[in-house]
Amino acid sequence: MASTLKKLVSDEGRYLKSFQLFLDNSSEHQCMQEFVHGTLPDILARIGDGKSSVNVLGVGSGGGKIDLQMLSQLQKKYPGISVNNEVVEPCAEMIDAYKELVSKTPNLENTKFTWHKMTSSDYEHHRTEKNITTKMDFIHMIQMLYYVSDPSATVKFFRSLLSRTGKLLIILVSGTSGWAKLWNTYKDELCDTNLSQCITTQEIKEYLDAKGIKYQNYELPSSMDITKCFTEGDENGELLLDFLTEICDFSKTAPKDLKAAVMDLLRHPECSKEIDGRIIFNNTLGALVLEP
Template sequence: MAEEGKQTCYEGSSVQSFQFYLEHSGEHKAILKCAHDVLPGEWQRIAAGKSSLDVLGVGSGGGEVDTQMLTLLQSTFPAFPITADIVEGSVALTDNFKALVAKTPDLQKIKYGWHIMGSEDYEKQVKAKGDMKKFDFIHMIQMIYYVDNLSNTIKFYHSLLKSNGRLMIIVEAADGGWDKLWKTYKKDLCVHAITEYRSSGEVIACLKNQGLKYEEHVIPNTFDITECFDPSSQTGTRLLNFMTARDQFYTSFTPEIRAGILDLLRNKCSIEKDGRVFFNSNLSCILIHA
């Protein structure tokens, strides 16, 4: 993933921007609700006939979702030894993940393998070593945008599944607000870390092309972007910075592009309720069978 000079993970100011977005969007809460609804049943199927479980998180960020899922996994199988390999390119976010583990005694019983690198570098390393550790459950949450080759990435991680394993990809939903924004303004937005925007539509087309069996679960989510339409609002500006992957929304685009983005956000990507504007940030949870 990490070619020289290409930012493929959150570092520096982008870590703060990402954390600010998470505080305002409710995204992790929505993902965790889906995890609690869907995963225990999936894990029962995965674990049938097994006595231990190996998990791989790819692009795990600060571990806020991973630690919750690992806690849920432990409570589902209290007697099972569990290992968790974590692939994350950001040092700051990996440190955050380790700090969460350090605060949770039960999570310290899990054996961790930390791989501070991008997903494609991990793939190269695994192939170079020729020692492919296989996993019962692999998850890639909100990271598929950053890989160079979607098809190859899915093929590789699918190849790491043990019998009965599952690969879970969580990505923005096709035709959601993010999909409309990033595809309408592709040439203006897909110029830095994300060079090709993908939603669940692209992922599912790829799975069908590879003949893989999967199920899709919608993760409903909206968040309030009313302040994005007030140029004097610091909150609105910071949200716009994150949503367009820029440090400065108001100086990064021409007045025409800015006006077009704001019009699209209000009229095509959101609904208005009680004078507030709520952005459609639905996600898709795709569970791929081994």
């Protein structure tokens, strides 16, 4: 049965608020930062070898916080190298936030930014129409494949843009996370079938394995405090619940039995742990690194 509940992504203002709350209540960006500082330098080890400039492409970059940290690691690896950094991001507000962050960040004088206010599929058309053939040395898609209609085709397209030593980094929630349990149980009720909202790295790995494409897989442990979701009427709790269910105003609009069942599942040991009276959701991420 396809869900008739209003999707959170259809209300940009509420989506942005709930996404920010998710960031504030989770270790999402901390665990990415650890990955960027601890593991990414090795991943980027050879991408700029013998080059005076490298091409980087961020797809679904949001406010650019993680992007700029990755660029900083790249500059550390290749001091003084010129970086052409292209950003594909459909949300104007996010691009503005990214530009503001750039204006406040030191040591970016060797980095040129090109902004594409468009979706990944629009970018694909843009390249075809303009006959652009530039190869990319590093492409990243962090927490964005949920929003495309065909993730495998998207991965295939962006991988085809890689230079000989290029790398494609994909980060999504892991198949071992609480999200996977939630989506495996309530996909029909919660997920938008026009998009791929309920995918994890597990589905991408299955696609890559089926095609015989090699990749490296990293698990990034992360958690999210969802205690507020269980306080009836708590505004922030309701926004967080919207983020978890991807439904607008889930607490007020979901059928009673669905709401009760989802709330129950969110506390289930396969989704969360109770620590010192707080409900801590398993937000483990998966990072996949592909070569051309």
